[in-house]
Amino acid sequence: MSLHHSTRRGTPYLGCPGARRKGGLKLKLNELTVSDVRKLIDNREITARDVIDDTYKRIDEVEDRVKAFITLTRDDAYRMADNAGDTIKSGKSSLLAGVPIAVKDNMCTKGVLTTCASKMLYNFVPPYESTVTGRLSAQNYVLVGKTNLDEFAMGSSTENSSFHTTKNPWNLECVPGGSSGGSAAAVAADECIAALGSDTGGSIRQPASLCGVVGLKPTYGRVSRYGLVAFASSLDQIGPITKNVTDAAIIMNAIGGHDPSDSTSAPLELPDFALSLGQDIKGLKIGIPKEYFVEGMNEDVEASVRAAIRKLESLGAVIVEVSLPHTGYAIATYYLLATSEASSNLARYDGVKYGFRADGKDLLDMYMNTRAQGFGPEVKRRIMLGTYALSAGYYDAYYKKAQQVRTLIKQDFDKAFTQADVIITPTSPSAAFRIGEKATDPLQMYLSDIFTISINLAGVPAMSLPCGFTKDNLPVGLQIIGKHFDEQTIFKVAYAYEQSTDWHTRRPKL
Amino acid sequence: MSEDRKQNTVYGKYEAVIGLEVHAQMQTDTKLFCGCSTKFGSGPNSQTCPVCIGMPGVLPVLNRKAVEFAIKTGLAMHCSIAPYSRFARKNYFYPDLPKGYQISQYELPLCVGGHIEILVEGTVRKIGITRIHMEDDAGKNIHEAKGNYSFVDLNRAGVPLMEIVSEPDIRSPKEAAEYMRKVRSIVRYLGVCDGNMEQGSLRCDANVSIRPVGQETLGVKAELKNMNSFRFVERALEYEIKRQIKVIEDGGKVVQETRLWDSAAGVTQSMRSKEEAHDYRYFPEPDLVPMATAPELIAEIKAGLPELPDDKRKRFVSQFGLPEYDAELLTSEKALAAWYESAVSEGGQPKAVSNWIMGEVMRLLNESNKTIEECPIRPGQLAAMLRLIDNGTISGKIAKTVFEEMFMSGKDAETVVKEKGLVQISDEGAIEKAVDEVLAKSASEVERFRAGDDKLLGFFVGQVMKATKGKANPQLLNELLRKKLG
Incomplete structure (x- = not known):
């Protein structure tokens, strides 16, 4: 493999700068990566407007089939692209000047509809900006639109969206994963250059895996949650979904770091993640948890992940077996804690202040009608579960016990990380499943997050990146888990792997 | 139970057991979790932002000043300050509660285990403080008299409160009122709360039960709400204790419930039973990190505490030879105590100054609806007037006329005496x-x-x-x- 790292598709534009304009090569700018766009714009070979033109051309072409977005912000996008263009003309540049980025529709964007894919917020236009989108704006990004998700980020397929189901660009009859399915599909379908997702139990990594793109859930506290509509506050984290590892590092450089508006964001200096790219991984210890290679895993997935481990070994990494003994309790623990927090976080949707309101003969009636009609079945299921777990007489047995188990799971990771620098697992036990296949079986659906959930409980960072395809040509994702606040080592390993494979250059045919 | 204790109870063979929960609004410039102003009386919803309105995605950031105020209060009430405390969510639905939960403290409050002293009928009583914790206030629902609408004003939503919870050490409505007065006095000394009960800066709920004198176990309690003055606290408890005694004397049982004081009717009325009580589903607030209170901060705050009412009272007794009663009254307000001390330091005889303050000064201030800070007479002027009595220039009786004139005009005693020809005839x-x-x-x-x-x-x-x-x-x-x- 001899691809230059900065092109996802291996398109050889760097050999002939300005090729698109002068040589007439049909290079589609929406297919580029963040770093490509940066270079071409800064070299004045293309303009920000060219990039958004191609992006919207693509959206017009495929969005009917993919349905990645809830809201397209075409006018805002052109305005932002022109602003970015002005900045560049004035001789300045910034990390994301003119880069079209899609944002999951659970991050508040001032003046732009933010629905959380819920009827409850069908008309909600935030009067304020989330910290992450504010930081993207500070780097002159271009907002393409707001992407689809499972309602309030609760789900693993986007089938729980109140509006529509997003399709997997690799197979339109399959789900893109979730809850950040819209963002992952938009990146995979080249409807944007990069996207933001949020991850509470796997909602960035699982769809990234199923759509064949890169997704990073940073350490809890690395990225501000201010303006992210809360699902489970102690687990939620925003992160990038990108076409390659380099782009994930660039986006992290833009959005990461302490935010005084989020008390749970860590007051640590943000490292330059780009510096981790290209570092040698010789002697680096990679832990393989024995509990993660279990029966029931799709054999193509297992084969791809095992091949990836061998590849890393061939690059000089040392493979060690580690144990995460409390893995079996992760799903139960997660569904007690996440639902408990959700039951409280979603109490504010009461029809009084904003969003959907149903009539009622009195206050209680209005509350009940509003919440009965405004929330979908999965959200209601989780609110009820969480309400129950926090109720007098059950708190100790459920919420408190789950917190104790959470501590044990965290200790599992602490211990494993004394033996390994990173831990590698599959991201998801299977590739993309068919739309409707698990929709009526919540337990089956919950199991699709079996490899990702523990990571949120432990608060550690993890990335999913493409590592192969099934026989049905569906992408398989490799999960690299790092120590607390050590995204750098993840980037190092992921980049080394990516450079030695070409999975990330493959594209769905749409 | 000794014979004299029995005689001391106000209710024959029963005694009342009362615990108070006082909510004190902290006098910070901004709200507990956002930067909005806490000013009282502005236009509806003019002091709100996405955070205190409970918009989707917003997060609380703790007001440091409020923490300092709560620690100050805790230290003043002899509490220990928890090195590690945290916030919890108290979940319930109500339109004036925009987040659907109140951010309060539950398992790990900031201050625990203190006491304050009250003076009742000449005896000093120690009332235990169980805990003091911080929480954010709710907004206000305003119901339209006609029409089917209610309005919500969220200016108050997020305003910082301290909840000061007493032990069930209080035995009479009078003690309860004295306790409230002392709490008010302390928070005003500290400058952490203006103590204004009419504007709701200081609010009080009471848990009250009765039991036969000599019985150790507690009776079934009622929680009383809506008592927004010292007088109402006393009257509501008086009514409730008699009601409970009557229930028992009539062969009935007191039921655990929340009751509302109706000041117009002078009665307490059942609001909700134990069965209807909310399950608040408390759990640790995940949006705020646990609070570690540095010993240095506590020491710093402790060092900056002013002399507090109880200490001042003791000092007034020993330094000026005042009776407890005088000292308690003079030290109830920091400004009043300062006025007193100033008059004494200007040469006024301590007991005479005390008598004049408790008599004429208070009377004239009350009649003109003024506070001691607004008193037109300076402490030195009172001391000078007292000298005129001592040296026989005027009689004590004439002095009252002189003093009244001083109060109206602000003139010195000597001037008034000369102008009005009030010099005593000693010829x-x-x-x-x-x-x-x-x-x-x-x-x-x-x-x-x-x-x-x-x-x-x-x-x-x-x-x-x-x-x-x-x-x-x-x-x-x-x-x-x-x-x-x-």
Whole structure:
């Protein structure tokens, strides 16, 4: 493999700068990566407007089939692209000047509809900006639109969206994963250059895996949650979904770091993640948890992940077996804690202040009608579960016990990380499943997050990146888990792997 | 139970057990979790932002000042300050609660295990403080008289409160009111709360039960709400205790419930039963990190504490030789105590100054609806006036007239005395002349006095005072009268 790292598709534009304009090569700018766009714009070979033109051309072409977005912000996008263009003309540049980025529709964007894919917020236009989108704006990004998700980020397929189901660009009859399915599909379908997702139990990594793109859930506290509509506050984290590892590092450089508006964001200096790219991984210890290679895993997935481990070994990494003994309790623990927090976080949707309101003969009636009609079945299921777990007489047995188990799971990771620098697992036990296949079986659906959930409980960072395809040509994702606040080592390993494979250059045919 | 204890209870064979939960609004400039102003009385929803309105995605950031205020209060009430405390969510639905939960403290409050002292009928009583914690206030629902609408004003939503929870150490409504007064006094000394009960800066709920004197176990309690003045606290408890006694005497059982004080009707009324009580589903607030309170911060705050009412009271007793009662009253307000001390340091005799403050100063302030800070008379002016009494320039009686005039005009005592010609007549000849005139006109009274009707001495004094417009030196007058009549 001899691809230059900065092109996802291996398109050889760097050999002939300005090729698109002068040589007439049909290079589609929406297919580029963040770093490509940066270079071409800064070299004045293309303009920000060219990039958004191609992006919207693509959206017009495929969005009917993919349905990645809830809201397209075409006018805002052109305005932002022109602003970015002005900045560049004035001789300045910034990390994301003119880069079209899609944002999951659970991050508040001032003046732009933010629905959380819920009827409850069908008309909600935030009067304020989330910290992450504010930081993207500070780097002159271009907002393409707001992407689809499972309602309030609760789900693993986007089938729980109140509006529509997003399709997997690799197979339109399959789900893109979730809850950040819209963002992952938009990146995979080249409807944007990069996207933001949020991850509470796997909602960035699982769809990234199923759509064949890169997704990073940073350490809890690395990225501000201010303006992210809360699902489970102690687990939620925003992160990038990108076409390659380099782009994930660039986006992290833009959005990461302490935010005084989020008390749970860590007051640590943000490292330059780009510096981790290209570092040698010789002697680096990679832990393989024995509990993660279990029966029931799709054999193509297992084969791809095992091949990836061998590849890393061939690059000089040392493979060690580690144990995460409390893995079996992760799903139960997660569904007690996440639902408990959700039951409280979603109490504010009461029809009084904003969003959907149903009539009622009195206050209680209005509350009940509003919440009965405004929330979908999965959200209601989780609110009820969480309400129950926090109720007098059950708190100790459920919420408190789950917190104790959470501590044990965290200790599992602490211990494993004394033996390994990173831990590698599959991201998801299977590739993309068919739309409707698990929709009526919540337990089956919950199991699709079996490899990702523990990571949120432990608060550690993890990335999913493409590592192969099934026989049905569906992408398989490799999960690299790092120590607390050590995204750098993840980037190092992921980049080394990516450079030695070409999975990330493959594209769905749409 | 000893015999005298039994006699001490107000309710015959029953005693009342009362615990108070006082909510004190902290006087910070901004709200507990956002930067909005806490000013009272602005236009509806003019002091709100996405955070205190409970918009999707917002997060709380703790107001450091509020933490300092709560620690201050805890230290002043002899609590220990928890090195590690955290916030919890208290979940319930109500339109004035925009997040659907209140951010409060539950398992790990900031301050625990203190006490304050109250003075009731001359005895100092220690009332235990269980805990003090911080929480954010709710907004206000405003119901339209006609029409089907209610409005919500969220200006108050997010305003920082301290909840000060007492032990069930209080035994009478009077003690409860004294406790409230002392809490108010302390928070005002500290400058952490303005103590304004009418505006709701200080609010109080009470848990009250009764039990036969001598019984250790507690009776079934009722929680009383909506008592927004000291008087109402006393009256509501008085009513509730009698109600509970009657229930038991009639062979019934007190049920655990929340009752609302109806000040117009003068009764408490059932609001909700135990079964209807909310399950608040408390759990640790995940949006705020646990609070570690550095010993250095506690030490720093402790060092900056002012002298507090109880300490000041003790000092006034020992330093000025005042009775407890005087000292308690004078130290109830920091400004009043300062006024007192200033008057004494300007040469006023301590007990005389105390008497004048508790008498004329308070009376005139009340009548003109002024606070001690607004008093037109300076402490030194009172001290100077007291000197005029001491040196015989004016009589104590005339002094009241002088003082009133000083209060109205702000003038010094000496000026008033000169302008109004109120100087005491100490010229023996002048008084003797007046005495002679009175005795000449009152032949029959003189006769009766000489026959043994001693009480008539007052009559002669009064007549002479009348003739001299009250200016006769009372001592000289008495001597002369006795001589002439003797």
